[in-house]
Amino acid sequence: NQEMSKEVRGQIIWRGLDFEVIKYAAHDVELLEDIMWKQVAECKKKQCLKGAELECDFVPVIAYLEWCGIHLDENKWREKMKSDSENLEKCRKILDDWLIEQPFSKTEKIKTTVNYKTVTVPMVSRDTQGDLFNGFDLDYKCNINWDSSKQVCIVADLLGFDTSVISKTTGKESHSVLEKHLKAQKGINDEFLKIYFDYKEFSKVTTTYGQGHINQINPVTTNIHTEYWQLGAASSRMSCGSSKSNITLAKYKGISPKDCTYANMQQLPADEKTRSCFTAHEGNLIVSCDWSALESRLGADIYNESSMIKEYIEGSGDLHSLMAIVFFGDKMEENITTKEVKKKYPHLRKAAKSPEFLIQFGGGAQGLATQLSISEEEAQKYVDNYYSKFIGIADFKKKGSKFVREHGYVLMNPYTGHKMYWWDHKKWLNRQNSFTKEFWDDYKLYHKGTGDSIAVEVSKHFKAASKWDRMALNGPTQGEL
Numbered sequence: 001n002q003e004m005s006k007e008v009r010g011q012i013i014w015r016g017l018d019f020e021v022i023k024y025a026a027h028d029v030e031l032l033e034d035i036m037w038k039q040v041a042e043c044k045k046k047q048c049l050k051g052a053e054l055e056c057d058f059v060p061v062i063a064y065l066e067w068c069g070i071h072l073d074e075n076k077w078r079e080k081m082k083s084d085s086e087n088l089e090k091c092r093k094i095l096d097d098w099l100i101e102q103p104f105s106k107t108e109k110i111k112t113t114v115n116y117k118t119v120t121v122p123m124v125s126r127d128t129q130g131d132l133f134n135g136f137d138l139d140y141k142c143n144i145n146w147d148s149s150k151q152v153c154i155v156a157d158l159l160g161f162d163t164s165v166i167s168k169t170t171g172k173e174s175h176s177v178l179e180k181h182l183k184a185q186k187g188i189n190d191e192f193l194k195i196y197f198d199y200k201e202f203s204k205v206t207t208t209y210g211q212g213h214i215n216q217i218n219p220v221t222t223n224i225h226t227e228y229w230q231l232g233a234a235s236s237r238m239s240c241g242s243s244k245s246n247i248t249l250a251k252y253k254g255i256s257p258k259d260c261t262y263a264n265m266q267q268l269p270a271d272e273k274t275r276s277c278f279t280a281h282e283g284n285l286i287v288s289c290d291w292s293a294l295e296s297r298l299g300a301d302i303y304n305e306s307s308m309i310k311e312y313i314e315g316s317g318d319l320h321s322l323m324a325i326v327f328f329g330d331k332m333e334e335n336i337t338t339k340e341v342k343k344k345y346p347h348l349r350k351a352a353k354s355p356e357f358l359i360q361f362g363g364g365a366q367g368l369a370t371q372l373s374i375s376e377e378e379a380q381k382y383v384d385n386y387y388s389k390f391i392g393i394a395d396f397k398k399k400g401s402k403f404v405r406e407h408g409y410v411l412m413n414p415y416t417g418h419k420m421y422w423w424d425h426k427k428w429l430n431r432q433n434s435f436t437k438e439f440w441d442d443y444k445l446y447h448k449g450t451g452d453s454i455a456v457e458v459s460k461h462f463k464a465a466s467k468w469d470r471m472a473l474n475g476p477t478q479g480e481l
Contacts, residue, residue, distance in 0.1 A: 002031065048417030055230065062228050069223030070265065074214055076277040083273070084206045091199035096142035098195055100124050104158050110144065110151050123155075146199055152177045159189045186373040205269060215260045218249065222281075226262045234420045235478035236412065240266040293319060299360055299477045305392035311338060318342060324352040326389045327382055359386050360393065360477075362470025393473075400472030405432075405465065410472050412479025420475050422468055431461055 008015075008024040015021050043049040099105050105123045112121055124140045144151050153163045153175045161182055167174040179197055186193070216224045232239025241264030245257035253260070268274055280286045291297075296319045300308035311322050321341035325332065328348045332341070341349055354371050359382075369379035387394040404410050408425030412418045422428070447454040 004028070043417075046417065046419070048419065051236075051413070051416035051418045054416055058230055062230050065228050066225060069218065069221060069225040071223050071279055071281055072213060072217055073277050073279045074217060076279075077214060080273050080277060081206070081210050084202060084210070088199070088202040088206050091195065091202050092146060094195050095146055095199055096144075098192070099142050099144060099155065100140045102158075105140075105142075108154070108158060110154055112143065112145065112148075112151070146196070147203065149177050150175075152196070155192075156182065159192055161185050161188055180370065184370040184373055209269065209274065212259065212261065213263050215253065215255060216246065216249070216263045219252070224263055224265070226265055233478075235475055236418050236420075237478060238266070240264050293317075295477055296356075296360070299393075302476050303390075303392045303396040305390050307390060308392075315339075318349075320349050320353055320356065323356040324349045326385060327352050327355055355382050355386070359383055361474040362397075362472075364466075397469070397473045400476075401469040404468045404472045405429075410468070410475040412475045418479050420471060420479070424464075428461065428464055431457075 004027070008020055012021050039052070040049065043052045108123050109120050110123055111118055113119075114121075121143050123144060124142050126140045144155065146152060156163050156177055162185065163175040163177060163181070165174055165176045165181060166172070177196075179200070182193060183197075213224065216226065218225055226241050227244070229239045241262045243261055246260045246262055247257050250257040250260035278286070296308070297312060299305070300312060300319075308319060308322070311317065311319060315322070316337075316339045318338050318341070321338035324341050324345060325336065325338065328345070328351065329336075331348060332345055336344070355368055358368055358371060365376050365380040365383050368374075368382060369376045372379065387397075400410070404422060408422045408429070410420040410422075412420055443454065443458065447458075449455065
């Protein structure tokens with residue numbers, strides 16, 4: 001409750017260290033300890049003091065990461081960029097040739113932009129007029145821009161895919177060629193799905209992991225110094241990079257600030273070529289370490305899931321094989337052990353990974369049906385079978401759902417007190433309490449299925465509850481990491 005004039009702060013750049021500036025800075029620091037003790041009292045009240053201490057202890061680690069950076073071998077990176085561009089062009093050529101072979105490509109048209117004007121052109125065309133010097137070019141040329149979702153939607157629709165979706169932002173019908181949407185429709189034209197998403201993968205790699213990383217190399221240290229956010233997600237996990245420009249570096253290099261944004265170093269592609277570009281300076285080493293099935297092991301302990309713990313302690317420790325028996329046991333020989341699954345049924349072990357992670361992290365039948373391209377009824381059987389076999393997880397989910405709906409937060413770590421808060425929980429709870437028997441009787445008669453404002457409100461209410469039920473199951477394992 002102390003008012004401080006910020007007038008001097010804006011003058012420091014030209015005043016320098018004179019008496020007024022030093023007095024302002026000293027007074028600013030003088031209040032920090034009082035603020036800290038008020039924060040400590042608040043942390044004690046919310047039972048998260050251990051968490052606050054842990055985060056404070058972690059600050060030097062973040063500072064070290066940002067200050068030291070990581071060395072990128074520019075020559076290797078440029079070789080990777082060249083290879084990525086070549087692969088992208090190969091994929092584009094395959095897509096173009098595939099489209100030319102389609103019967104509809106000679107008759108259907110698309111809208112495109114030429115000289116800032118929207119024009120209608122055929123999907124494929126050829127030069128039948130020619131000229132005096134070059135003659136004729138009778139080979140068909142593809143006019144589709146494979147980076148334009150609108151144009152790809154036209155192709156997908158003609159192939160029989162349903163591209164229509166309801167926009168989450170507007171609530172209106174839109175169209176999508178996102179991978180999760182089209183791959184849920186396997187069997188319509190799998191050849192197109194493969195070559196199109198191969199192209200999209202190389203397109204992402206080329207644009208995201210290209211010149212931008214070279215632009216971020218500091219010419220003095222020859223390292224990339226990005227930004228890390230130690231509380232970068234609601235689950236308290238780190239995040240890295242941003243769309244914010246490194247203006248100082250951009251000025252130094254004489255490039256546009258928009259071409260010099262902080263690089264994301266946590267989500268680099270896992271391929272050997274990309275990872276090998278990050279090297280140690282002479283006289284140093286890079287030490288790489290990883291955990292085996294960390295999230296599953298944490299989950300087994302946090303959920304107190306006896307069957308999973310037993311597999312880790314007494315069995316082979318291969319949880320994917322255990323899941324394969326749970327989901328696809330009817331397709332295997334009787335009394336098979338987890339040690340035998342990997343050798344005899346590797347395809348079923350691999351297939352079990354998707355439902356394993358999706359359900360453990362709070363997903364339901366609808367998400368699983370989309371991921372596996374099966375009906376919701378069949379997906380529900382997988383979900384029911386999972387919870388019937390893993391009682392500890394089922395109990396944890398049930399208790400977590402009840403707790404978050406009552407208290408408005410997920411307790412991610414009982415020891416540190418890290419919590420994930422449901423930001424509009426009071427509003428949700430008030431609405432929940434307003435749903436009386438009279439309300440539901442009226443809803444069923446006049447609003448259900450109409451799409452009116454009340455139907456939309458009810459839908460949002462239950463979607464929010466479903467989301468936080470998932471958080472209650474998934475949050476603790478994410479927070480423990």
